Each structure stands twice: as structure tokens, then as C-alpha cells.
Amino acid sequence: MIGTPHHAIFQSLLQGRRFVLTTHMNPDGDAIGSEMGLARFLRSRGAEVRIVNQDPTPDTLHFLEADGFRAEVYDEAAHAAVFEEAERLVLLDNSAPDRFGRVQPRLLALAAKTFCIDHHPTRGTPWAETILDDTSCATAEIIYELVTRAGWHPDRAAAEALYVGISTDTGVFRFNSTTPRAHEIAAELLRLGVEPARTYQEIYERNSVSYTRLLGAALSSLRLDAGGAVASVRITRAMLQATEGDGIDTSEMTTALLAMDGVRVALLFRELPGGRIKVSLRSKGDLDVHRLASGFGGGGHRNASGIVLAGALDEVSERIIAEAKRPLGA
Numbered sequence: 001m002i003g004t005p006h007h008a009i010f011q012s013l014l015q016g017r018r019f020v021l022t023t024h025m026n027p028d029g030d031a032i033g034s035e036m037g038l039a040r041f042l043r044s045r046g047a048e049v050r051i052v053n054q055d056p057t058p059d060t061l062h063f064l065e066a067d068g069f070r071a072e073v074y075d076e077a078a079h080a081a082v083f084e085e086a087e088r089l090v091l092l093d094n095s096a097p098d099r100f101g102r103v104q105p106r107l108l109a110l111a112a113k114t115f116c117i118d119h120h121p122t123r124g125t126p127w128a129e130t131i132l133d134d135t136s137c138a139t140a141e142i143i144y145e146l147v148t149r150a151g152w153h154p155d156r157a158a159a160e161a162l163y164v165g166i167s168t169d170t171g172v173f174r175f176n177s178t179t180p181r182a183h184e185i186a187a188e189l190l191r192l193g194v195e196p197a198r199t200y201q202e203i204y205e206r207n208s209v210s211y212t213r214l215l216g217a218a219l220s221s222l223r224l225d226a227g228g229a230v231a232s233v234r235i236t237r238a239m240l241q242a243t244e245g246d247g248i249d250t251s252e253m254t255t256a257l258l259a260m261d262g263v264r265v266a267l268l269f270r271e272l273p274g275g276r277i278k279v280s281l282r283s284k285g286d287l288d289v290h291r292l293a294s295g296f297g298g299g300g301h302r303n304a305s306g307i308v309l310a311g312a313l314d315e316v317s318e319r320i321i322a323e324a325k326r327p328l329g330a
Helices: 004-015 029-044 059-064 074-086 103-109 139-149 154-169 179-192 194-206 209-219 237-241 251-258 288-293 313-328
Strands: 018-023 048-055 070-073 088-092 112-116 129-132 224-225 232-237 264-274 278-283 304-310
Touching: 004 129, 004 139, 018 129, 029 048, 029 088, 029 139, 029 154, 048 074, 059 154, 059 194, 074 103, 088 251, 112 139, 139 154, 139 179, 139 313, 154 179, 154 194, 209 232, 209 237, 224 237, 224 313, 232 251, 232 313, 251 264, 251 278, 264 313, 278 288, 278 313, 288 304, 288 313
Parallel strands: 018 048, 018 088, 048 070, 088 112, 112 129, 232 264
Antiparallel strands: 224 232, 264 278, 278 304
């Protein structure tokens, strides 16, 4: 729950007039939604705000970049002065330095004026101030609580951004992280003009031909372990090239695996350039994939986490599958 100390930190953050907002690599709905919601609030107070991220905004989230609110892709030469001149740097939806990619060195050098707002469990951070509540379903929920407590009524675009953050991080309100408060806030955002059908269509019903072909290729690699309780698929560089799927977000492909009867853990292994493997982990109920991910330097939530590991696809997948089977007694 967002308590008085958190609101006091937020008031301290608001003493600045020039802000840079940023988030983790490969930003998702909660990351972009939180950035857009907070940026619109800060500009409503007359502040100068830039949003600068390691990676571009996914195509499915571009609709949140309305009225001149746009996330820039970080370039050291172009943005070094922007970060230096900002009075406040604000990290959203992530506190771990190693998940900011190319932005990490700049943030660490300026940690003394860096604030963090997040709902993920922290591993210890160097930031000046942190507003962290891991009982919130999304960082967008925290932003909503902070800005409304500060007396702001979100405009329709800000409401839509915050709704996207909450709805995507709860799996459209189906994950265990969904709380009565999440539904209460969603109801308030709907009253402010959010159209649930529009946001769902923008995010989930715009799959490209490449995505669909890549999904088919991935599912053809299906492997079941632990008596069918652990389902995994692999996406190789060859698959990505054959389907022209290099820039596609594949993390949600695990949904098809969890929909299988008896599956409790879903794993997706994706080959990245440079001999690295990205692992997307999803689970049902009380099975904690965050603990598994943390053991390999990753993170996230109990039922949805991620890891990036160096190594060959076969070797990494065998290591992760072996660990995923342990809680199941397999």
C-alpha cells in the first residue's frame, strides 16, 4: 500500500522542474503506460519532461504517445546533456541497474538525483529515493495513487495510459496479482473515458503475419516435462530470420502453453544476438517463477519473470527446465 512516506518522497520529487523519465529494456505496457501517465501529470504542472528509453516503444503501444508525448530512444551523444541538465531522473517499473541497458552508466553516475517508482521486489539499489510497493499489481497503480493524492484528475489520455499499465500487467485482470483495488482503479479510469475494447484491440489484436508464422514455428518445438506440468518452446535465430520476426515481442506466446490442460509452468527460450538466450517464464497459482529467475540473475513477479543468460540454446534450456521441475518433485 502506498503510505505517507511514499507520498512525502513524491512531494520531494515534485520540487524539480526538469525531468527525464526512463524504464527497463524492452518496455511493456506497464512501463510505457506509467511513463505517459506520469509525464502528462508533470507537464500539467508546468514541468519540462523528456522520456528517454533504451529501446523503442513497441508498435502495439504507440497509440499511447498522444499529443506530443513521445518516448525517445537513448543515444549517448544526443542525450548525455539532457540527463545532466535534468533536476530529477525518474526510473519507472524497474529498480535494477542492469536492466536499463545502455542507459545504466549514465544513471549510475547521476544516482544522487535519481528517483525510482516500482512494484518489483528490489535487489538493493543506489538511487537517491525509491517508492516501491510490491503489493501493487502494476507500477501504473502506484502512479495513479500518487498523482490523485496530489490532487490531479487524469485527463483521458493519461487515464488510458494508466489503464493499459494495470490491465497488461495483470494479464487483463486474470493473474493472481489482480486485487480489488486494481478493479476499483480501473473503474475510475473507465469513468474518465477509457474504452476497454479499444485498448485490447490496439494491444492484442494487431498481430502481424510474421508474428503468427513465428508463433507456429515456436509451437512446433513444443516440449513437455514433469508429466506435462512444464511446457517449453524454443525460438532460434533461424526461425526469426525465416519469419522476419527479429523485432517481435514473443513473451506473450507463453499464453498458449499455459492454456494447455495440466501445464503449470511455461518457458519460452529465444536466441538473441551475441550468444545470449532470453527466457520468458510464466506459471499458475503458487508456483514461484520469480524465485527461479532470481537464481539466474533475472527477475519479475511470482507468476511472470524473465532471464537473459549467456550460452548455447540447448545448454541454457536444459538448466532452466531442470530447475523448473524441482518444485514439482520431478
